[in-house]
Amino acid sequence: MGGSPRSVGVLALQGDFREHIAVVDGLGSTGIxxxxxxxxxxxxxxxxxxxxxxxxxxxxxxxxMADAVKAxxxxxxxxxGTCAGLIMLADTVLDAITGQQSFGGLDVSVRRNAFGxxxxxxxxxxxxxxxxxxxxxxxxxxxxxxxxxxPKVETLAALDDGRVVAxxxxxxxxxxxxxxxxxxxxxxxxxLSTLG
Amino acid sequence: xxxxxxxxxxxxxxxxxxxxVGTSRVKRGLAEMLKGGVIMDVVNAEQAxxxxxxxxxxxxxxxxxxxxxxxxxxxARMSDPDLIDGIVAAVSIPVMAKARIGHFVxxxxxxxxxxxxxxxxxxxxxxxxxxxxxxxxxTVPFVCGATNLGEALxxxxxxxxxIRSKGEAGTGDVSEATKHIRTIKGEIRALSSKSPDELFxxxxxxxxxxxxxxxxxxxxxxxxxxxxxxxxxxxxxxxLMMQLGADGVFVGSGIFKSGDPAKRAAAIVRATTYFEDPxxxxxxxxxxxxxxxxxxxxxxxxxxxxxTRGW
Numbered sequence: 001m002g003g004s005p006r007s008v009g010v011l012a013l014q015g016d017f018r019e020h021i022a023v024v025d026g027l028g029s030t031g032i033x034x035x036x037x038x039x040x041x042x043x044x045x046x047x048x049x050x051x052x053x054x055x056x057x058x059x060x061x062x063x064x065m066a067d068a069v070k071a072x073x074x075x076x077x078x079x080x081g082t083c084a085g086l087i088m089l090a091d092t093v094l095d096a097i098t099g100q101q102s103f104g105g106l107d108v109s110v111r112r113n114a115f116g117x118x119x120x121x122x123x124x125x126x127x128x129x130x131x132x133x134x135x136x137x138x139x140x141x142x143x144x145x146x147x148x149x150x151p152k153v154e155t156l157a158a159l160d161d162g163r164v165v166a167x168x169x170x171x172x173x174x175x176x177x178x179x180x181x182x183x184x185x186x187x188x189x190x191x192l193s194t195l196g
Numbered sequence: 197x198x199x200x201x202x203x204x205x206x207x208x209x210x211x212x213x214x215x216x217v218g219t220s221r222v223k224r225g226l227a228e229m230l231k232g233g234v235i236m237d238v239v240n241a242e243q244a245x246x247x248x249x250x251x252x253x254x255x256x257x258x259x260x261x262x263x264x265x266x267x268x269x270x271x272a273r274m275s276d277p278d279l280i281d282g283i284v285a286a287v288s289i290p291v292m293a294k295a296r297i298g299h300f301v302x303x304x305x306x307x308x309x310x311x312x313x314x315x316x317x318x319x320x321x322x323x324x325x326x327x328x329x330x331x332x333x334x335t336v337p338f339v340c341g342a343t344n345l346g347e348a349l350x351x352x353x354x355x356x357x358x359i360r361s362k363g364e365a366g367t368g369d370v371s372e373a374t375k376h377i378r379t380i381k382g383e384i385r386a387l388s389s390k391s392p393d394e395l396f397x398x399x400x401x402x403x404x405x406x407x408x409x410x411x412x413x414x415x416x417x418x419x420x421x422x423x424x425x426x427x428x429x430x431x432x433x434x435x436l437m438m439q440l441g442a443d444g445v446f447v448g449s450g451i452f453k454s455g456d457p458a459k460r461a462a463a464i465v466r467a468t469t470y471f472e473d474p475x476x477x478x479x480x481x482x483x484x485x486x487x488x489x490x491x492x493x494x495x496x497x498x499x500x501x502x503x504t505r506g507w
Contacts (some may be wrong), residue, residue, distance in 0.1 A: 014232040014469060015231060016229055051228045051230075051231070051232070051253070052233060054248065055252075055289075055465070058251045059251065059465070096286060097288055099247060116310075117310050117312050118222075119217065119336055122215045123216050124214065135249075141220060141226050181225055182221075
């Protein structure tokens with residue numbers, strides 16, 4: 001990866017934000033835990049980690065974080081969401097709890113816990129040409145699925161049965177799975193390469 | 197995936213190129229996603245819904261909260277499956293449920309009910325005073341309690357995918373939780389400072405496998421997520437645990453034995469995220485109504501202390 005080091009915010013309200021920060025740091029950029037709106041002004045990109053989307057939603061609305069993230073998305077800030085992060089980026093969330101909101105930005109509908117409970121969590125290899133020729137080992141933990149995809153959304157990866165698990169639209173990137181816990185950094189490098 | 201039969205860890209066919217369920221990575225991974233969050237004890241679907249609405253990352257289903265187990269005495273067991281089904285149906289966040297130490301059939305039942313995590317818990321009456329459950333036998337992940345590093349490593353060796361420091365459940369007194377998280381963290385720091393030739397005897401003293409001890413010494417942390425539990429009753433208690441290095445917090449009796457459970461639960465969630473921000477913890481601590489009454493751990497006679505169960 002060429003270019004100067006970047007500051008990448010990781011939304012640190014809840015979830016595996018430390019794993020994302022470690023991956024970003026390991027790739028020569030600087031990962032910064034972000035919990036307050038003003039902290040967003042210092043970053044070149046944002047990662048929304050895995051965790052519980054219901055919790056992230058509630059906490060992000062408490063101190064103005066939700067509005068701040070939405071404004072940054074509207075301004076074109078590159079944002080990558082994994083699992084719960086993908087849910088937070090989806091315009092439509094299926095099987096949400098009453099009153100649950102998302103930041104939106106990705107013209108997709110995403111279903112929470114689409115595979116079932118933890119007994120159905122799994123790991124597998126996925127072909128993702130956008131990040132390289134070799135398959136990427138992907139871990140799905142009570143994972144969501146992208147059910148419908150708008151016209152401007154590019155599908156980056158799908159399971160063999162066609163269910164969509166990685167998408168991109170403009171500066172926004174979302175995956176159902178967790179590259180931050182496998183040691184394969186190609187997805188993070190792919191995201192970092194999109195930072196301005 | 198939904199049609200696949202899942203009994204033990206292994207490969208399944210779900211129309212996908214070779215996929216695996218019940219692996220260590222998948223089991224430990226769910227705990228990673230719960231980090232920075234609050235897991236709340238609930239005894240029925242109504243409480244589970246209140247917990248979810250307040251921002252719990254998961255709920256823990258049990259028959260009676262620890263304060264009631266302590267007050268009422270008697271043998272405490274796994275919840276009625278109807279209650280667990282009701283809780284699973286009521287919420288979309290992960291549902292954990294408690295099985296007695298060593299009671300692998302209660303664990304089999306909980307796995308069959310489709311819970312997301314099993315807590316092999318000292319809060320219930322042990323079913324086996326010698327052996328814990330062989331947790332490698334299960335697809336569902338387990339969390340286990342520990343009062344010190346050796347105990348944590350023995351549980352991990354048996355297959356636990358998450359550890360919680362025990363504290364003294366059902367007291368509302370956070371002092372034992374403080375002691376246990378400090379002990380575990382302190383013992384990890386001590387290992388990190390040892391030279392390689394000292395790790396053999398360290399493994400002997402910890403009564404834990406040498407390879408695991410070497411891994412802890414090298415990485416400076418447990419290979420699984422470490423939450424804390426037992427006596428957390430206020431937002432400041434939760435933030436204290438986080439500042440002491442916990443990855444997240446279990447709150448048992450502290451919520452539903454208080455005057456305003458929904459408000460207190462939301463406040464504890466807020467203090468857990470903003471644990472380094474005293475102004476926010478102060479704000480979260482205001483006007484919560486009555487905290488659970490509580491018992492000083494020093495007033496609990498030794499035979500009635502739950503933390504001594506498990507070894």
